[in-house]
Amino acid sequence: MTDASTQADAWLDRSRARLGTTTLGPRAEQIGRVEEVGDGIALVSGLPDVRLDELLRFDRGQFGFAQVLERDRVGCVLFDDVDAIQAGDTVRGTGDVVRVPVGPGLLGRVVDPLGRPLDGKGPIVAETMEPIERPAPAIIDRDLVTQPVQTGLVVVDTLFALGRGQRELIIGDRAIGKTTVAIDAIINQKDSDIVCVYIAVGQKSSSVRRAIDAIHGQGAAERSIIVVAGAAGSPGLQWIAPFAGFTMAEYFRDRGRHALVVIDDLTKHAASHREIALLTRQSPGREAYPGDVFYVHARLLERASKLSKAKGGGSLTALPIAETDAGNLSAYIPTNLISITDGQIVLDAKLFHEGQKPAVDVGTSVSRVGGKTQSHALRAAADTLRLDYAQFLELEMFTRFGGMPDARVRDQLTRGARIRAILEQPQHAPLRLADEVALVLAVQAGLLDSLSLPGVIEFRRGLGEALDRNAPNAVSQIQKTGSLDDTLKQALQEAMKKYAASMVPAKGAQP
Ligand SMILES: Nc1ncnc2c1ncn2[C@@H]1O[C@H](COP(=O)(O)OP(=O)(O)OP(=O)(O)O)[C@@H](O)[C@H]1O
Ligand SMILES: [Mg+2]
Incomplete structure (x- = not known):
């Protein structure tokens, strides 16, 4: 009883004190x-x-x-x-303006574009709220893109190396592995210093479920944030999703850390932008998109950057995804995105259906940042790989129509088919840098020429284990320093010779 009355007194005192500081009077408000x-x-x-x-x-x-x-x-x-x-x-x-929670409390969580939890794991502990529209870093605050992001995909890391702060478009028809390439890159960061943000815009619930299961199931949960604006959500939530995801990633970039953002996908985002524009009666332009769709995506992707030392040296790498129709790269949104980004990984439906997965089209894919972002070890190992492969593809086309090629051409064809085999990779099985380096060294030294093509796949499957057994020091050194010298090269080659000898060579292996 006395307790209750003292509590009531205290409350009255507080109320009087607040009343004393409140200015009463008219207040203008727009309704x-x-x-x-x-x-x-x-x-x-x-x-x-x-x-x-x-x-x-x-x-x-x-x-x-x-x-x-x-x-x-x-x-x-x-x-x-x-x-x-x-x-x-x-x-x-x-x-x-619209703000979203940011901070390490988001790691491991699945949230909607306003930062509200979707995973039933309780409220988000945010460090602060940041606006979803933030200016891109100024030129003076930027540095060149020179450090690599290892994706764990042999075809990307060896031929189209991705740099920290780069924007690389993943583009291709529907259902040919676009999401898988991006998810594999995220999974590979589970032991790196890069924080990942996966933004699903307008995706089917089943696809989102698969992405979440892959990221969380492969042990990359603690390093990633998943932002979901599903196909059934309002166009407003879909529209802000990429901006909100970038703001969440920028928290890490601005503190000298590194982030990788996947936007799956910007074609759906452009569609929601068009929907909003038409409903608000803005005049339609090409393909009924409003005139500012280029600006919207450029403004978003400009926020990807490598910051200068003075700004902490953090980075934000962006992997936007775009869908094409029957491989048509010259449609409006694909051409826009190709011109905004620093390169593209083009996936090809024909390759995918022939079984070449990831179905990267080596001819039209490009990284405009250049080889300097590649880790030194891979650059040292893979210098002629691209050329050899391109020559092989041409030769293969010419010899397809019959005729008995001479021995030199036959060798080239055998080698090329092995290069193609090592560029294949099952999903959610990213390779370590040391394994990638070893694989490239193996194919270039001709170690795989005597194996059949299924044998090459077998070789790759057991390679990591064999290296750990036969050259553990070389592996740890490459993983640590990211560079390759002659001694390390020799150690890897010795280890692989031992390993290849233990495999049964196929008789008369032919491409
Ligand atoms: N490297 C791979 N190895 C084996 N299967 C793969 C590989 N990459 C993709 N797939 C399979 O191909 C199918 C399509 O992949 P994914 O969903 O990544 O394609 P997408 O282009 O993102 O599709 P959508 O257009 O629906 O978004 C999936 O069933 C996936 O498991
Ligand atoms: Mg997809």
Whole structure:
């Protein structure tokens, strides 16, 4: 009884103190009104002072943001609970932009683009809230892209090395392994210093489930954040998802750490941008996209960067994904994205259906940052690989129509077929740097020429174990320093000779 009365007294005291500091008087507030609502968009009148991207609050606590400002109307993109909003509802500006939680508390979590948990693991412990639209680093604050990101995919690391701070587009038709390439790159970071953000925009729930299972199931959960705006979500959530994911990654970049962002995919994002634009009655341009779709994606991807030493030396690498239609790279969104990014990994449907997985088209893929981002060990080992492979592809085409090639050409064909075999890789099985280096050395030294093609696959499967057994010091040295000298090269070659000898060579191996 006495306890309760002292508590009540204390509460009264606090209330009086607060009343004393509160200034009473008239306060001006703008209240808007919903004119029209539908398809995730509300047209609002009566908010003349609202600014672009401002967060707006509706009657029953729903949120949206101002995307289009007209003379007497604001086009507001809604986040959720769309059906509960009706014409005539009141709307207030919040004076703030859309913000998402950032910080290490997000690692290992699955969240929606507003940072709300989707994994049932309790609330997110955020360090702070940051706006989803942040300016890209200035030129003076940037450094050249020179450090590698190991993806663990032989075809990418040897031929199209990815650098920290680079933007590399993964592009190809539907269902030919685009997501798998990106997920494998994320899985390979489980023992590295890179934090990964996987952003699913407009993907089927089953695809998102598979991506989450792969990342979490392969032990990369603690190093990754998964942001999901599913196909069933509002276009507003899909639209902000890449921006929100970049903000979450920038937290790490700005603290001198390294981040890798996968956006799966920007074609769906462009579609949600088009949907919003058409619903807010902006004039359509090519393929009915509004004129600013290039600017939206350029603004987003410019935030990928390698920061200068003065800014902590952190980096943010972006792997946007784009879908093509029947391999058509010259459609509007693909050409836009190709011109914004620093290179592209092109996946080819024909290769995929022939069984070459990952189905990377070596002819049209390119990394415009150049070989300097490649780890020294791989550069030393793979210097002529690309040329040898390109020559092989040409030769193969010419000899396809019959004719008995001479011995030199036959050797080249045998070698080329083995290069193609080592560029194949099962999903979710990224290789260590040392294994990749060894594999490339093996094919170039002709160690694989006597093996049949299934034998080459067998060789690759057991290679890591054999190296650990026969050359553990060389492996740990390459893993540590990322470089290769003659002694290490010799050690690897010796180890592999021993290993290859223990395998049964196929009789009369032919390509
Ligand atoms: N390297 C690989 N080895 C074996 N199977 C693979 C490989 N890469 C992809 N696949 C298989 O191919 C199928 C399609 O892959 P994925 O979902 O990555 O393609 P996508 O291009 O992202 O498809 P979508 O267009 O639907 O997004 C999946 O079933 C996947 O398991
Ligand atoms: Mg996919």
